[in-house]
Amino acid sequence: MALTPMIPKRIFLPLTLFNLAATLASIPFLIYHYNRIHLIGWGVSTCQLIFGLLIFGWVQSGFKFRWPLVAVNQLNPRRFSWLNIFGFVLANIFVLLPAVIIYLFFSAALAVDHFSEGFVALRPGGIMVQVRKYVRDDGKTIELFPMAHVADADFYQKVSRMFPSNSIILMEGVTDEQNLLTNKISYKRMAKTLGLAEQHDEFSPAWPKWSGRTWTSASSPKRRSAY
Numbered sequence: 001m002a003l004t005p006m007i008p009k010r011i012f013l014p015l016t017l018f019n020l021a022a023t024l025a026s027i028p029f030l031i032y033h034y035n036r037i038h039l040i041g042w043g044v045s046t047c048q049l050i051f052g053l054l055i056f057g058w059v060q061s062g063f064k065f066r067w068p069l070v071a072v073n074q075l076n077p078r079r080f081s082w083l084n085i086f087g088f089v090l091a092n093i094f095v096l097l098p099a100v101i102i103y104l105f106f107s108a109a110l111a112v113d114h115f116s117e118g119f120v121a122l123r124p125g126g127i128m129v130q131v132r133k134y135v136r137d138d139g140k141t142i143e144l145f146p147m148a149h150v151a152d153a154d155f156y157q158k159v160s161r162m163f164p165s166n167s168i169i170l171m172e173g174v175t176d177e178q179n180l181l182t183n184k185i186s187y188k189r190m191a192k193t194l195g196l197a198e199q200h201d202e203f204s205p206a207w208p209k210w211s212g213r214t215w216t217s218a219s220s221p222k223r224r225s226a227y
Contacts, residue, residue: 002088005076011059018051024100027107031114119146149199150191156202163205 001007022044029040057063109122121128129146191198
């Protein structure tokens with residue numbers, strides 16, 4: 001179709017784009033119903049068969065088999081056209097490709113939101129995390145802060161200032177009490193490459209709070225958590 005205008009696009013273009021359209025349309029179903037992937041594949045195949053039969057009936061002016069499948073009078077008499085080539089290239093570069101990229105981005109955002117249960121969101125400006133607040137029956141409040149290993153220094157400083165003076169900070173991390181790791185866990189190289197700061201250096205609440213058997217403040221020299 002790109003090289004010759006003889007091929008009737010109204011007939012073959014829908015057939016050509018069907019697989020791409022069906023693949024893209026099945027992505028949301030795969031996100032929410034991945035355990036039913038066989039049923040999704042069966043549904044796509046059924047739609048493909050019905051669509052093909054409809055195109056066949058349209059070309060044949062009814063469901064009566066005639067040969068050739070595409071009559072000569074349905075072909076364009078022109079064998080070559082620069083306008084056809086340029087139109088094909090421009091349509092793919094400026095219409096089809098951007099549309100597919102935009103759709104895949106929103107599909108990725110949908111997948112991130114679904115599989116993270118809303119804690120992580122993918123936006124055009126970057127990845128966002130959600131702070132959630134839970135209130136227990138006794139009235140005490142628990143706030144969950146999703147943290148990254150690398151971010152802007154201002155981010156960690158703002159988070160550090162958000163904790164009330166009577167709060168208890170519980171931090172999860174990685175410990176190596178038996179010294180099994182040969183290399184120290186560090187994200188400094190990645191942070192430096194991205195022009196960001198490492199959580200280990202910047203996240204330091206002003207007061208240490210004792211929780212269990214470890215110091216949970218990043219400023220405490222006795223902490224046993226790593227980032």
